[in-house]
Amino acid sequence: MENSLYGPLANVAEDAGYTDPPARAGFFTDTSVCIGCKACEVACKEWNAIPDDGFALTGMSYDNTGALGASTWRHVAFIEQTAPREVGDSAGSTRWLMASDVCKHCTHAACLDVCPTGALFRTEFSTVVVQQDICNGCAYCVSACPYGVIDRREDDGRAWKCTMCYDRLGDGMEPACAKACPTDSIQYGPLDELRARAQERLGDLHREGVAEARLYGEDENDGVGGTGALFLLLDEPEAYGLPPDPVVTTRDLPAMWKWAGGAALALAGGVAASFLGRR
Amino acid sequence: MPSEAVGGGRGGKAGREERMVPRAEFRSYYGRPVLKKPRWKAPHMPGYLYLGGLSGAASTMGALADATGRRRLALTGKLTAVAAAAAGSGLLVAELGRPERFLHMLRVFKPTSPMSVGSWVLAAHGGLTGASAASAVTGIAPWLGRAAGAASAVTGPVLATYTGVLIADTAVPAWHEAYRHLPLLFAGSALASAGSAGMIGTPRGEAGPARRMALLGAGLELTVAGALERGAGMREEAELVSEPYRTGRASALLKSGRWLTAAGAAATLSAGRSRTAAVAAGVALTGGALCTRFGVFYAGIASAEDPKYTVVPQRARLTAS
Numbered sequence: 001m002e003n004s005l006y007g008p009l010a011n012v013a014e015d016a017g018y019t020d021p022p023a024r025a026g027f028f029t030d031t032s033v034c035i036g037c038k039a040c041e042v043a044c045k046e047w048n049a050i051p052d053d054g055f056a057l058t059g060m061s062y063d064n065t066g067a068l069g070a071s072t073w074r075h076v077a078f079i080e081q082t083a084p085r086e087v088g089d090s091a092g093s094t095r096w097l098m099a100s101d102v103c104k105h106c107t108h109a110a111c112l113d114v115c116p117t118g119a120l121f122r123t124e125f126s127t128v129v130v131q132q133d134i135c136n137g138c139a140y141c142v143s144a145c146p147y148g149v150i151d152r153r154e155d156d157g158r159a160w161k162c163t164m165c166y167d168r169l170g171d172g173m174e175p176a177c178a179k180a181c182p183t184d185s186i187q188y189g190p191l192d193e194l195r196a197r198a199q200e201r202l203g204d205l206h207r208e209g210v211a212e213a214r215l216y217g218e219d220e221n222d223g224v225g226g227t228g229a230l231f232l233l234l235d236e237p238e239a240y241g242l243p244p245d246p247v248v249t250t251r252d253l254p255a256m257w258k259w260a261g262g263a264a265l266a267l268a269g270g271v272a273a274s275f276l277g278r279r
Numbered sequence: 280m281p282s283e284a285v286g287g288g289r290g291g292k293a294g295r296e297e298r299m300v301p302r303a304e305f306r307s308y309y310g311r312p313v314l315k316k317p318r319w320k321a322p323h324m325p326g327y328l329y330l331g332g333l334s335g336a337a338s339t340m341g342a343l344a345d346a347t348g349r350r351r352l353a354l355t356g357k358l359t360a361v362a363a364a365a366a367g368s369g370l371l372v373a374e375l376g377r378p379e380r381f382l383h384m385l386r387v388f389k390p391t392s393p394m395s396v397g398s399w400v401l402a403a404h405g406g407l408t409g410a411s412a413a414s415a416v417t418g419i420a421p422w423l424g425r426a427a428g429a430a431s432a433v434t435g436p437v438l439a440t441y442t443g444v445l446i447a448d449t450a451v452p453a454w455h456e457a458y459r460h461l462p463l464l465f466a467g468s469a470l471a472s473a474g475s476a477g478m479i480g481t482p483r484g485e486a487g488p489a490r491r492m493a494l495l496g497a498g499l500e501l502t503v504a505g506a507l508e509r510g511a512g513m514r515e516e517a518e519l520v521s522e523p524y525r526t527g528r529a530s531a532l533l534k535s536g537r538w539l540t541a542a543g544a545a546a547t548l549s550a551g552r553s554r555t556a557a558v559a560a561g562v563a564l565t566g567g568a569l570c571t572r573f574g575v576f577y578a579g580i581a582s583a584e585d586p587k588y589t590v591v592p593q594r595a596r597l598t599a600s
Contacts, residue, residue: 005391060309067311077308114448116395117383136383137376139318140394143449143583148314157376238590241308245593249448249455250391256444256458263443263462264436270470270499271339271432274491275347 016122025125026191036098043180070153073162103162107225111141146246223247330367332469335439342432355480404434439469453582470496475561497544529578536570
């Protein structure tokens with residue numbers, strides 16, 4: 001099918017083989033109203049019965065979670081910045097950026113593409129979920145994800161990540177993190193609606209003079225065909241630990257197979273040429 | 280720009296080597312990596328890269344030796360091919376988080392997953408080389424054994440080179456950007472490895488093709504490894520993206536590999552006259568091939584662990600567009 005590996009896709013679930021699927025589900029995380037309470041992290045752990053991932057302190061900020069991982073499917077980043085913000089403010093003032101990160105549920109999901117067992121699959125809501133009874137812990141998805149989201153739980157041996165609460169969506173409920181968020185920084189809904197709402201919010205912020213506000217993941221012409229989880233950020237993505245311009249690795253897969261085919265022929269030719277002599 | 284979010288050259292142990300590339304100015308989240316560190320481990324993953332190459336080129340050598348009436352070389356090729364395929368499969372299973380589920384690899388066939396394609400190729404190749412070797416050793420069903428051997432000359436070159444796609448089809452910059460190099464590098468390395476096995480396991484009189492394979496393979500391996508280390512042929516930020524091949528543990532391994540491969544190639548020139556030279560050449564080339572695979576593996580680990588390799592090329596792309 002056209003653009004199955006790369007580029008914009010009109011209907012992700014249909015591309016995956018569903019007939020008449022429900023609207024694509026998504027998250028819109030508006031970090032401009034995040035207060036860093038971590039209710040999303042806790043609600044996610046509670047609902048999905050995720051084990052702890054250690055009780056260590058990072059010592060770098062109020063963020064003691066560190067990053068998304070096999071046992072962390074929502075992660076609240078915490079960034080303290082000091083910079084001049086107004087005319088005459090030479091010493092600078094401090095601002096706190098807080099952002100709840102999550103699996104992007106990419107239009108072109110590298111984790112899903114490279115999974116050799118079919119454990120990772122595209123749901124009817126166009127989200128990406130691991131079937132835990134299938135995963136054999138090969139860890140290919142871990143190295144394929146351009147956002148560093150999915151990881152293997154070493155005491156369990158399988159790969160884990162956000163399911164967008166697949167078990168709740170089927171019952172018409174919103175994911176636990178969105179339900180728990182006290183400021184509606186995390187919004188759940190049909191992706192088309194969220195995209196419109198994100199554009200509207202971006203326009204409001206720009207009018208209010210917050211020029212650094214930007215959207216992340218909303219462009220379907222980006223390297224992953226747009227994401228199912230959008231973000232409104234107040235700084236460059238890399239300041240939040242997000243890759244500024246990720247590309248799904250399988251975009252280059254056809255070229256990779258061509259180079260490997262050429263190398264295989266070179267190897268066979270090399271062996272054959274070695275047998276040309278009499279001795 | 281707020282200072283606390285600016286990265287670039289943090290992390291003590293990499294500091295010494297970073298003189299080679301000007302300090303890349305980039306921003307990150309407290310210097311933490313963007314990507315997850317590959318969960319693949321040594322010696323399993325690089326060991327499999329080596330054994331898959333050895334098995335693939337050895338089966339092809341065995342089939343052609345069969346066809347040209349070199350019985351001892353054929354036997355060496357076939358036994359090497361099945362032993363390496365079996366050992367490589369063992370390493371792959373041991374690498375899984377749930378080894379008892381290894382058969383899930385054959386639940387589906389997915390062309391978008393190099394690991395799925397590779398699992399099927401390895402399964403077919405293992406069966407074919409097993410049948411071919413069993414027939415050669417026992418003398419049972421020689422025609423079937425020959426047919427299986429001939430078929431393993433088709434699966435072999437695929438098995439030896441798909442591993443380049445396997446690790447290139449990841450978000451790890453040093454592996455992904457090397458997708459043009461890795462299959463050819465592994466092809467050269469595999470030729471040298473199987474040639475080594477042929478030289479060691481076969482009387483000099485029959486080992487001529489093995490010596491030529493070893494020389495051809497060593498030449499290809501040295502050429503492509505050199506290009507990889509310089510970043511020649513990489514499209515974006517070649518100098519930075521190829522840096523992990525020139526620094527740290529990967530650099531030490533690739534340098535050792537280069538010396539071993541060059542020494543092995545030199546010894547191969549005398550291998551037709553001296554049994555000692557043949558064995559020395561085989562051992563050196565095998566060591567070189569192993570160093571190459573481990574070097575490539577550790578370059579990928581270093582590439583994933585430092586956010587600059589992820590952020591700088593992507594930011595440069597955005598700035599340019």
